[in-house]
Amino acid sequence: MTPTPLRLFNSYGRELRTFTPIDPGAVRIYSCGPTVYNYAHIGNLRAYVFVDTLRRTLAWKGYNVVHVINITDVGHLTSDADEGDDKMELSAERQQKTVWDIAEHYTQAFKSDLSRLNILPPSLWSKATDHIQEMIDFARHLETHGATYVLEDGVYFDTSKVPDYGKLGLLDVEGQEAGKRVAGVEGKRNPTDFAVWRFSPKDKQRLMEWHTPWGIGAPGWHLECSVMAMKYLGRQFDIHTGGIDHRQVHHCNEIAQNQAFTCSHDTGANWWMHNEFLVLRNEGGTEDEKMSKSKGNFLTLQTLIDRGVHPLVYRMFLLTASYRSSLEFSWDALAGAGAHLRRILLKIDRLKAEVGPADWLRVADEARFQSGGPFDYIRAALSEGLSDKALRYVADLDAAVAEDLHTPRALVALGELLDDKALTAEEQLRLAALADLLLGLCLLVTTAADLAIRPADATITEEDIARLIQARTDARKAKDFAQADALRAQLTEAGVEIKDGPQGTEWEWMLARR
């Protein structure tokens, strides 16, 4: 099998480029993480499934990966007009907790979401508040390079001091009208200038503030990423990821800070990659809208689970689209992904029964416990003895992800190989395990039955279900099919699906369908 060279879309320049790491020993990745003042919504989580696909693809291609995700636990202002309150503080006040409790709670919730989605943990989590000293030092450094100036309410970055400001976002700096949507800050030299440090109001102590050479206040939110990425990954690393909304502002500003810091044209990362949004249709309307924490129109992973949707079904749903296309959320589409995944798992259940236990099957599971190592040895173990025909599917999978992480194509390949009668059962199972290295759907360790989870609003008890099923079995024995069908209808009504097999009648919660 000839591997397809990995090509990744670089937002910086907007082009597909063949990936080559700076250091062949390890690919360094930085991902913008969450601000931990609320639960992550399922749109936020798309960003991390995307990065996970990137990491799996790199591991599949034989690379070591060092991956940093930051936790923003510094409150940033809810808006320019709303000074004094910040998100962390608001959240703390509302819940009568300290900001540290808030940060800890939502950080844990976030990590738990990633784990439920089978996302490989990063090599390092880095918290903004652990890097205050470094942020001050960094800002000072910028100052000595003449890239900042001080205004009444903060230290500002002068974006005219940097070459090509806004190139990543294709910003038309000249054409931007300052304050078009928001009252601009008095005294800014350029509309695109941004705060490196924001001073606290003179008359009010904020819950989170720090002393600096310029005054008391909190770091601007672009600062932390520049500082932490540089600290852990170096002045120039391989890939920086984030949501598409960061392309025009946050990342442009990060790049500007990096360039001013290093006095160079280097942006800080060779690849800047951005995932598109998950969008939600307006209530009753035809217009789509992104999910947004501040707008409150969001769904959490837990909401999905409460409605009987397994987290891996959500992951499956995300994989049906390219990370660079916006994806329309609907319960129908989600149910479709669930039905699809369920069918795949049923097939794999059958294959497992046919093939029986094997050492290579145990190896397949090890990918779940990797945290940055290449998948080479796993691929080797799984690929042993594959026919040419089977190897062509491996090449298909490889080509799919090599083309900018094209998971929809990988799913097509998976569907085809599970259908291909020219393959042996063992080959199909080995190939499914190989595909799962890239997809991360836990195909070999999850069963179709696992997907069916009890919806939070289910009222019937397991005991009642068992009783009804027994009654139906008795009715069937007595050939009272009318009674048997009535009992089935009763169970269906309660959200329970039953099926008669050779081992008797089994039941499952029906997959959530709105």
Place this chain on the structure above:
RNA sequence: GGCCGGGUGGCAGAGUGGUCAUGCAGGGGAUUGCAAAUCCCCGUACAUCGGUUCGAUUCCGGUCCCGGCCUCCA
């Protein structure tokens, strides 16, 4: 207002200058007491109007509609 990106069958979503996406849903059949699962079969979708071309859903231009960013946000 400026900049960027879209509009593909019932739904989601690939892709391409000229016979195929795929999945889900739906229809028909086999099988089943009925179902489930499985197997077989089934759909002239490419916003719109012009242009280029032997040929355009795919290239170019106009129009309409939608989204993102310009404010914290994946």
